[in-house]
Amino acid sequence: MAENNLNARLRALPKIDEVLQHVTLPAQTLRSLPDEVVTHAAREEVEALRQRILADEELDADALLPEQVAQGAAVRVLAFAQTSLRPVVNATGVVIHTNIGRSPLAPQALEAVVDAARGYSTLEYSTDAMARGSRHDHCEALLCALTGAEAALAVNNNAAAVLMVLSEFAAGHEAVVSRGELVEIGGSFRIPDIMAASGARMVEVGTTNKTHPEDYERAIGPDTAMLLKVHTSNYQIVGFSESVPGVQLAKIAAAENARRERAGECARMLVYEDLGSGSLVPPLLARPDAEPTVRAALERACDLVSFSGDKLLGGPQAGIVVGRKDLIDRLKKNPLARALRLDKMTLAALEATLRLYLDGSAYRTVPTLRMLNEPVESIEQRAHALAKLIEQRVDAACAQCSVVKTTARAGGGSLPLEDLPSFAVKAALVRGSAAECEAFLVKDCAIPVIPRVQKDHLLFDVRTVQDGEGEVIASNLASYFESEADA
Numbered sequence: 001m002a003e004n005n006l007n008a009r010l011r012a013l014p015k016i017d018e019v020l021q022h023v024t025l026p027a028q029t030l031r032s033l034p035d036e037v038v039t040h041a042a043r044e045e046v047e048a049l050r051q052r053i054l055a056d057e058e059l060d061a062d063a064l065l066p067e068q069v070a071q072g073a074a075v076r077v078l079a080f081a082q083t084s085l086r087p088v089v090n091a092t093g094v095v096i097h098t099n100i101g102r103s104p105l106a107p108q109a110l111e112a113v114v115d116a117a118r119g120y121s122t123l124e125y126s127t128d129a130m131a132r133g134s135r136h137d138h139c140e141a142l143l144c145a146l147t148g149a150e151a152a153l154a155v156n157n158n159a160a161a162v163l164m165v166l167s168e169f170a171a172g173h174e175a176v177v178s179r180g181e182l183v184e185i186g187g188s189f190r191i192p193d194i195m196a197a198s199g200a201r202m203v204e205v206g207t208t209n210k211t212h213p214e215d216y217e218r219a220i221g222p223d224t225a226m227l228l229k230v231h232t233s234n235y236q237i238v239g240f241s242e243s244v245p246g247v248q249l250a251k252i253a254a255a256e257n258a259r260r261e262r263a264g265e266c267a268r269m270l271v272y273e274d275l276g277s278g279s280l281v282p283p284l285l286a287r288p289d290a291e292p293t294v295r296a297a298l299e300r301a302c303d304l305v306s307f308s309g310d311k312l313l314g315g316p317q318a319g320i321v322v323g324r325k326d327l328i329d330r331l332k333k334n335p336l337a338r339a340l341r342l343d344k345m346t347l348a349a350l351e352a353t354l355r356l357y358l359d360g361s362a363y364r365t366v367p368t369l370r371m372l373n374e375p376v377e378s379i380e381q382r383a384h385a386l387a388k389l390i391e392q393r394v395d396a397a398c399a400q401c402s403v404v405k406t407t408a409r410a411g412g413g414s415l416p417l418e419d420l421p422s423f424a425v426k427a428a429l430v431r432g433s434a435a436e437c438e439a440f441l442v443k444d445c446a447i448p449v450i451p452r453v454q455k456d457h458l459l460f461d462v463r464t465v466q467d468g469e470g471e472v473i474a475s476n477l478a479s480y481f482e483s484e485a486d487a
């Protein structure tokens with residue numbers, strides 16, 4: 001585009017004052033709203049148009065009229081009236097669904113959050129000593145008891161835990177990792193990137209499908225500070241593949257450390273495993289070996305293990321590091337531990353969730369574990385109840401309901417190969433379309449419902465639908481067919 005032409009198009013953008021003269025909002029909104037908020041919305045609207053012009057986009061003839069731009073600004077202002085972060089119903093059958101908040105909390109954890117947040121708390125105050133305490137104390141003993149570790153530390157999330165461990169123990173040194181474990185977890189968490197951010201020098205060994213003990217042994221040099229093992233939790237290489245188990249890595253590290261001691265060298269090498277999901281108990285009662293527990297990883301003689309709080313553990317977002325006390329003590333003093341520390345609400349939720357593992361009630365009380373382990377017969381019953389509920393609200397001339405077998409997933413990069421047998425209510429649309437109906441359920445309802453969509457029907461997988469949520473599904477569906485009748 002000629003530069004003159006571009007300048008002319010940019011000059012045609014309305015002035016903010018002109019836009020503001022045309023902004024009309026409901027009186028109630030206007031009365032309570034600071035002027036600056038409306039001005040800000042007008043600026044953003046004009047800026048969005050400027051970007052579209054710079055990108056050489058074709059605009060409608062009246063897109064730059066102040067009246068038109070003012071309408072866009074009003075929409076931005078009115079959007080503030082709706083809460084952005086709100087509950088949704090998960091009818092996808094994916095239990096640990098990262099986009100919609102991973103693990104719902106147990107009622108005990110919710111109560112603890114409210115209690116900690118409502119007033120003051122013992123966050124960093126020891127009632128025993130009647131003096132300053134440490135926020136690390138609330139969960140450490142519980143974590144040790146539940147994993148067999150000497151010490152534990154919880155931070156903001158597992159990505160933060162990995163960053164902190166690498167930066168404390170491997171920054172400026174070499175960390176050896178298998179090429180088969182250089183995973184991307186999603187949301188821009190890639191092992192090579194996080195290693196680079198920590199200042200550790202990554203030494204890759206083996207191949208994508210096979211890594212042998214000798215590969216590690218050959219890679220170890222005088223500056224090797226760590227053998228890193230990453231649980232490839234969201235995929236698995238099946239077939240001609242081999243990785244080196246933690247127990248073997250521990251043996252390799254022990255041999256190297258003995259050699260260093262004999263040679264009078266003072267640096268020691270660590271074995272650290274990023275377990276990803278990390279569960280305190282076997283997550284699937286029916287398949288106890290499906291996923292190693294944190295305790296098992298530590299028993300394999302890893303020095304440190306880290307895992308998420310909101311995956312299989314079923315607690316709040318957190319990253320938990322457990323292992324040797326001397327190492328955890330060093331982590332506690334790392335400035336990153338302060339920058340990445342947990343707030344009181346998360347700590348309260350984590351402590352309350354951990355307590356549920358003490359008395360063996362976790363499979364009933366922790367929602368994530370309960371959903372993963374609900375017997376398929378019970379899911380089938382709930383699916384029939386949901387179908388009935390929908391049939392009461394939605395005419396068979398609009399949608400035909402039936403109960404069908406499905407396969408649910410653990411999700412959240414956990415148990416990638418485990419099919420969880422499940423049941424769903426299938427709504428075959430007689431009127432409207434499945435795609436339109438899905439859009440309505442997600443975009444146009446106060447509580448969005450997220451189904452699975454297949455061609456001409458919707459599936460509401462009941463494994464992830466919680467108590468009381470069936471009503472929401474039925475009423476959202478009924479609203480769709482009402483709106484469809486009006487259209």
Ligand SMILES: *Cc1c(COP(=O)(O)O)cnc(C)c1O
Pocket residue numbers: 157158159160162185189230231232233234274275276277307308309318319412413
């Ligand atoms: C999920 C995962 C992470 C990131 O954990 P967050 O708690 O989401 O930060 C890191 N490593 C592995 C192996 C994972 O599965």
